[in-house]
Amino acid sequence: MAKVGIVMGSDSDLPIMKDAAEMLEKFGIEYEIRIISAHRTPEKAYEYAKTAEERGIEVIIAGAGGAAHLPGVLAALTTVPVIGVPIRSKILGIDSLLSIVQMPSGIPVATVAIDNAKNAAILAAKILAIKYPEVRERVKEYMEDMKKKVEEKDKKLCEIGYKKYLEG
Structure with a gap:
């Protein structure tokens, strides 16, 4: 059963988000990977977040560019920790970072460096390591x-x- 959900707003994010999947594989952590847009498929985003915990998801890694609402929307709808991966946009470059890192009080989203899905996976592994000694050993x-x-x-x-x- 997947412990980590990797979610991105568009398939154009996949070249960045694949790094999270590859890192989780190195740690032996099961994951699922999905394309869910906060803007184009908001009902799907809602359903994903609302059912994450009951499906066994313990950490969500959400990548998004531009307005980058996906990590915040998911974090607002679930108690599962969300790690945001800002993806460099072609227009402003850092707009996704600013969108993710400036979440309002009460809706935290852990944020890694722009395009750094690998670090998001390492952080997810460290979160899971609290509960799973075998993951802790792999991280060490x-x-x-x-x-x-x-x-x-x-x-x-x-x-x-x-x-x-x-x-x-």
Whole structure:
């Protein structure tokens, strides 16, 4: 049964939102992925949010560009935590970030960096890790792997200098 719902307002968001799916797969977390528009299919958004908990969804990752209402609409309709992924728009660039991060008091939406669905999945995993020890262990392993990679890069930089390092 899916623990995380990945939702986006349009299929044009899929190239960004696939990163969340791939990261959840690395953590072994089941998810569902849907296209639901807060504006074009508001009834579907309502139904999705209202039934999320009973369907076993414990965290929602919602990506949206432009006006970016989807994360806020879902958060207003469910007690399930919502993580918003602002997707860079072609017109203003950061309008989706501002739309998601400025939610009114009482309707929180956790927000990650623009186009960073990967971080949304990591945050979802950390939320689930509170309840699921196996997810907690996978998150710890992931963090340790990141640490090792940075240490390896630092060691290489110190050994060969920045010019050779940049040459590859």
